[in-house]
Amino acid sequence: MKIAIIGANGKAGNQILEEAYERGHDVTAIVRQKDKITNPNVRILEKDLFDLTAEDLVNQDVVVDAFNAQMNHEELHQTSLKHLRAILKRKKVRLLIVGGAGSLYVDKDETLRLMDTEDFPAPFLATARNMGEAFDELQTDKDVNWTYMSPSAFFNPDGEKTGNYILGENQLLVDEKGQSEVSYANFAVAMLDEVEKENYKQARFTVRNK
Secondary structure (H helix, E strand, O other), X not given: OEEEEEOOOOHHXXXXXXXXXXXXXXXXXXXXXXXXXXXXXXXXXEOOHHHOOHHHHOOOOEEEEOOOOOOOOOOHHHHHHHHHHHHOOOOOOEEEEXXXXXXXXXXXXXXXXXXXXXXXXXXXXXXXXXXXXXXXXXXXXXXXXEXXXXXXXXXXXXXXXXXXXXXXXXXXXXXOOOOOEEEHHHHHHHHHHHHHHOOOOOEEEEEEEO
């Protein structure tokens, strides 16, 4: 399967790249600086996300959006996804998005999102709000073959890869101790499983460590 990963040099993007490569997929890293990709066995497209065209992506089976906006530019989470939706409109290419946990609900009635709780960390609020608004718009899009994947509340870059995880949909997943955590490595495993199984079309799902 041909898989292109936008932001393949980031923490999540690189884990997804390596997982896809290990599974034998034909991987293309889409980055602004090609020298940041250390795996010599993947293709590289050196291009800014906002300069991507439909022609750059139409030969892919899957495009993974692992773009991460820098601080004080959080609105790019909205504009970047709008751009990708525009160029993939009515295309067969699947778009899988590395989303945020802030838009997950913390109650069974799904009336309160994590980012609206009193204890949500202030430094991450702008990112959560912009990612949440981008997701809200995405849900109305019937012309793009999208899947949105939210991590747990603690997205652990240093966590181990066990391959064991639990899936959910719109509600934040917590363990018996009330903790919500997924490692980047297990997130990548779950994403590639979704790439291969296609269980969540035009839907959101979430994952936590088992």
